[in-house]
Each structure stands twice: as structure tokens, then as C-alpha cells.
Amino acid sequence: AQSVTQLGSHVSVSEGALVLLRCNYSSSVPPYLFWYVQYPNQGLQLLLKYTSAATLVKGINGFEAEFKKSETSFHLTKPSAHMSDAAEYFCAVSGDTDKLIFGTGTRLQVFP
Amino acid sequence: DTAVSQTPKYLVTQMGNDKSIKCEQNLGHDTMYWYKQDSKKFLKIMFSYNNKELIINETVPNRFSPKSPDKAHLNLHINSLELGDSAVYFCASSQGVYSGSYEQYFGPGTRLTVT
Numbered sequence: 001a002q003s004v005t006q007l008g009s010h011v012s013v014s015e016g017a018l019v020l021l022r023c024n025y026s027s028s029v030p031p032y033l034f035w036y037v038q039y040p041n042q043g044l045q046l047l048l049k050y051t052s053a054a055t056l057v058k059g060i061n062g063f064e065a066e067f068k069k070s071e072t073s074f075h076l077t078k079p080s081a082h083m084s085d086a087a088e089y090f091c092a093v094s095g096d097t098d099k100l101i102f103g104t105g106t107r108l109q110v111f112p
Numbered sequence: 113d114t115a116v117s118q119t120p121k122y123l124v125t126q127m128g129n130d131k132s133i134k135c136e137q138n139l140g141h142d143t144m145y146w147y148k149q150d151s152k153k154f155l156k157i158m159f160s161y162n163n164k165e166l167i168i169n170e171t172v173p174n175r176f177s178p179k180s181p182d183k184a185h186l187n188l189h190i191n192s193l194e195l196g197d198s199a200v201y202f203c204a205s206s207q208g209v210y211s212g213s214y215e216q217y218f219g220p221g222t223r224l225t226v227t
Contacts, residue, residue: 032214038153043116043202044218051214088153094214098143098206099168102155 002027002093006103014111019078021106023065023091026072031095033074035065038088038105047089050074061085086110115139116219118203124225125193133188133222135203143167143208144186145216146178149200161186162208193226200224 007022025031032051036044048059055067065076074091088107092100116137125131137144145168146158160168161180175191190197203219 034215036218043220044155044204046215046217049215090155097168098208098214099145099157099160099170100147100155100216101157105153105155 002029002031002095002101004091004093004101004103006089006091006106008106009104010107010109012109012111013081015083016080019063019076019081019085019108021076021089021091021108023074023076023103024072025074025091025093027093027095029095031093033065033067034092034094034100035059035063035074035076036090036092037061038090040087044090047076081108081110083110083112116203116205116217118201118219118222120222121220122223122225124227126227127193127195129193130189130191131193131224132190133201133203133224135186135188135219137184137203137205137217137219139205139217141205141207141217142183143206144180144183145204145206146186146188147202147204147218149202149221151199155202159186159188190224193224195226198224198226 003026005024034049035047048057050067058064091103119134143162145160158172159178164180177189180186200221204216206216
């Protein structure tokens with residue numbers, strides 16, 4: 001069985017500041033991990049994925065995430081926030097089946 | 113070209129009605145899914161089909177019936193709509209776990225409002 005916990009339902013940062021969105025997972029098998037972004041009234045867009053290759057994964061729009069097995073974490077970071085990054089971010093896990101188990105989401109607000 | 117498309121984008125209907133949502137993908141994927149996103153943004157899988165065969169059914173009421181006429185299409189029919197069915201429904205597709213590919217690509221969603 002798998003599960004995902006996203007710490008912090010809301011994160012606010014200033015434009016240009018570091019973005020850190022936290023995700024911890026639980027999985028009885030080697031996990032596949034994903035970050036998706038959802039802009040208002042839109043579908044989900046894949047930001048990046050971990051599928052047991054490199055532990056540091058780079059995605060689109062300057063985002064990256066590091067898989068840390070010892071901490072069961074897959075936190076999402078971006079060095080410098082842009083106003084356009086404001087959205088809802090979802091961490092998800094899959095593994096023994098191909099269904100995605102999503103976290104509850106983190107809303108990122110970026111202030112000028 | 114839109115990879116995963118859904119129609120309609122918005123659907124407003126009354127309790128007790130029957131409605132359908134259509135989904136099409138042009139990615140050549142074998143596996144398609146339906147997810148429900150509730151008012152708190154929580155996403156949960158409902159169904160998945162691999163090459164027209166149902167492989168996941170997540171304890172969804174039998175008022176919901178998916179139908180896959182071919183591997184590029186997965187439709188969702190809902191009978192006797194209830195207020196609690198109001199949500200955003202997302203279709204997704206992937207190459208499928210059997211191919212070693214796990215990422216899923218989502219459609220734009222259908223916002224269903226039951227009054």
C-alpha cells in the first residue's frame with residue numbers, strides 16, 4: 001500500500017525567494033514519485049518524476065526534487081519563485097499498481 | 113494538438129438525471145483513467161482501463177459506469193445523479209505499467225454541478 005503526505009496546505013513566498021514544498025511518502029514497494037501542478041481551472045501538468053534512476057530529478061519551469069529514501073521524502077524546490085508559479089501542487093506515488101495516489105495538495109502563493 | 117481532451121468542460125444538471133462525460137487521447141497510450149477531484153481539491157482514482165479492459169475499480173457506486181469503445185476513448189456515464197457527485201472529473205492516460213512507464217497525462221477536467 002502507498003500513501004503521500006504533503007506538509008502545509010498553503011505556502012507563501014516572495015517573488016525571487018526559494019520555494020520548498022514538502023512531500024513524504026509511504027510505500028511497501030520501491031516507489032515511483034511525481035509532482036504535478038494545477039493552475040486555476042485547468043488540468044494537472046506533470047512537473048517531474050522519479051522512477052529509480054537519478055535521485056535528483058529536474059523538471060520543467062526550473063523545479064527539481066530529490067528522492068531521499070532514508071527520509072522517505074521527495075520535496076520539490078525552486079531557487080527563485082516567479083509570480084507565474086502560483087498554483088496548486090500535488091505529490092503522487094505509484095508502485096505496485098499503476099494508479100496514482102495523490103497527496104492533499106499545497107497551494108503556493110507568490111507575493112511581489 | 114490536445115493530448116487528452118474531455119467534453120464537456122462544464123456540466124450543470126439536476127438530481128436524478130443521467131449524464132455522460134467523454135474522453136479521448138491521441139497519445140497512443142494503452143491505459144486510461146478517471147479521477148474525481150472534490151471541493152477540497154482531493155484527487156482520487158475511480159477507474160482505469162488497459163486496452164479496453166477494466167483493471168481498477170475503486171469502490172465507486174455502480175451508478176458510475178465507464179465504457180471504453182477503443183483504447184483511445186474512455187467515457188463515464190453517471191446514472192441518477194446526486195448532490196455528492198458534484199466535483200471535477202479528470203481523465204488521464206499513460207503507456208501503462210506493463211510498459212514500465214508510470215507517468216499519467218491529464219485532461220482539462222469536467223466540472224459537474226448537480227443542483
